[in-house]
Amino acid sequence: MSVTHTLEADVLRRQDPQLADILHGELDRQSTTLQLIAAENFTSPAVLAALGSPLANKYAEGYPGSRYHGGCEMVDVAERLAVERARDLFGAEHANVQSHSGSSAVLAAYAALLRPGDTVLALGLPYGGHLTHGSPANFSGRWFDFVPYGVDAETGLIDHDQVRTLARTHRPKAIVCGSIAYPRHIDHAFFREVADEVGAYLIADAAHPIGLVAGGAAPSPVPYADIVCATTHKVLRGPRGGMLLCGSDLAERVDRAVFPFTQGGAQMHTVAAKAVAFGEAATPAFAAYAHQVVANARTLAAGLAAQGLVVTTGGTDTHLITADPSPLGVDGRTARLRLAAAGVVLDCCALPHGDVRGLRLGTAAVTTQGMGEEEMVRVAALIARVLRGEGESHTAREEVRELAGGFPPYPR
Secondary structure: OOHHHHHHHHHHHHHOHHHHHHHHHHHHHHHHOEEOOOOOOOOOHHHHHHHOOHHHHOOOOEEOOEEOOOOOHHHHHHHHHHHHHHHHHHOOOEEEOOOOOHHHHHHHHHHHHOOOOOEEEEEOHHHOOOHHHOOOOOHHHHHOEEEEEOEOOOOOOEOHHHHHHHHHHHOOOEEEEOOOOOOOOOOHHHHHHHHHHHOOEEEEEOOOOHHHHHOOOOOOOOOOOOEEEEEOOHHHOOOOOEEEEEOHHHHHHHHHHHHHHHOOOOOHHHHHHHHHHHHHHOOHHHHHHHHHHHHHHHHHHHHHHHOOOEEHHHOOOOOEEEEEOHHHOOOHHHHHHHHHHOOEEOEEEEEOOOOEEEEEEEOHHHHHOOOOHHHHHHHHHHHHHHHHOOOOHHHHHHHHHHHHHOOOOOOO
């Protein structure tokens, strides 16, 4: 960690040792376990510095040059910089960087384009759709009429014929493409074609792959979608938050949907940290990282398959893998608990076609730490041994601790 962060930690230790112990414990947890949650990553010390900056003190409702509070001269510069970097990075005509999360960004996209009761076509939740894609427990399922599409029973790939048929039948106001558990690239051109055929808006929820897009390791939805919703953490490796990308024709509607319709004052320290992350993502080093993330995921997926797990769609194009551990004698929830005890942190997820819980894991964080394909082979074998119950649990935990210790996320 930087000298600045060390000094700040000393201040916290003196003033609030109880919370300092909690923060130290979390850093120790992250440093001694394998972070395979597909939605997580390690930000750079520069991003952390922006998050802990004096910009956290500033109230800045509105947009640069048009704020509801005084004293916004410097935060205006920070936000303009974040917007400019996002536009350049993704080739978008307009960017809004104020959304507090990916869900907030999706809410703003709906608010910009839809009215309550409108019909929306989106990937069904059992096939990897997000809560904001029509869950009855979420605002999306309560306010809009969602029609779900699914995946092919044999291949696990999105059923394009079904998408087209449902679009023609229901004539939705918007079509959403994107997923939290779909390991293959989305065919944005196909969805644009269908949307145009039925007169629908196309919303791309690119929360997971947007970092790969930034690094040139995944196709961009920007040329095809009316609005792209995304997060700035995950593979993009920035602070926890959201953003929206769109054409100039929708810029005002998107901005008004974020503020004042769905949010209040922007978190200016987070906006500044997003600017830092966008700058980092524009470098050749990040492009190399993004491609290594995919290479690691493919190697890990192949390793898991070789160990007997059933990998959904037969592999991955992204950072994300979903797999069925039942051939090894455990269900998804049991597998997750066994792996957690060994220090391997990942998620459960629904698997297509059947009431089956599988595993969802990703390679963004371990790749940030510097792990490569050799380590992914080792991780796949370790996961399989734990799930089969081979050896003592403390032995696996020590192996994880040794592996993680060789790749500290924040070298001191």
